[in-house]
Amino acid sequence: MAAPPFPLPAPMRRALDLARAAGEAGEVPIGAVVTKDGAILGEGQNRNRRDNDPTAHAEIVAMRAAAAALGDFRLTGCDIWVTLEPCPMCAGAISHARIARLYYAVSDPKGGAIEQGPRLFTQPQCLHRPEVYGGLAEAEASALLRDFFAVRR
């Protein structure tokens, strides 16, 4: 798919750097950044193995950091930038946190919960739906994941 017709926003560049760092640490290379009014409030990269934590996906780590920084369990008015379409766990957390906008680099046909599978934000039960913008950096984010798994197969 063609690249979007604008320079990649700085928070997504940072999320891609975090994804790369996760891969270098032996974790699935996914990164996430939470911003408010353009400033970074929290960052995350996958840390499942390093932290012995089944919930330590990049989005969860970034949202927990941002909420701690804000001193609020809701991230009202905040945006999240993530290198892969969120899974059901992370999509649910994004809704609980009242994130305003979700940006992701590439969709995930195997595990994504936004534009496939349970399509969580379209469920009638869903209490808060962010605006969603996908496909911001498909080539770069999918190359990171492909290279990571190629070495391990």
Next chain:
Amino acid sequence: MAAPPFPLPAPMRRALDLARAAGEAGEVPIGAVVTKDGAILGEGQNRNRRDNDPTAHAEIVAMRAAAAALGDFRLTGCDIWVTLEPCPMCAGAISHARIARLYYAVSDPKGGAIEQGPRLFTQPQCLHRPEVYGGLAEAEASALLRDFFAVRR
């Protein structure tokens, strides 16, 4: 609905105590316990407000504690006992953690993701499905929630 024809298992009694403690602390009264071979590995109660953490549902807190205790990001062979049917975030985390059996006290028509809404464990994408046993303590768990919200409306 009639009570199940057996005494309430000890981990669910403990989860109900944790739910009650959460309510007394001003949090939505939900509790959870992770066990392995009958022993408690991790406990949790809702802590969103106390911890400024949008992800701090009882199940997430209990699974993070259990995984830290085990030193493993997967809770293979572990069971989780929770007082309310898990939401999409927690159901996703239960799957990621490879929990063997999910027991819950009462279903949640508004926010549950197991037997309603996205029915996450029936999605073709779902990589790990625990055995599920619901309705273990409907009267007690729903009274806790009803009393909590009655005071606040």
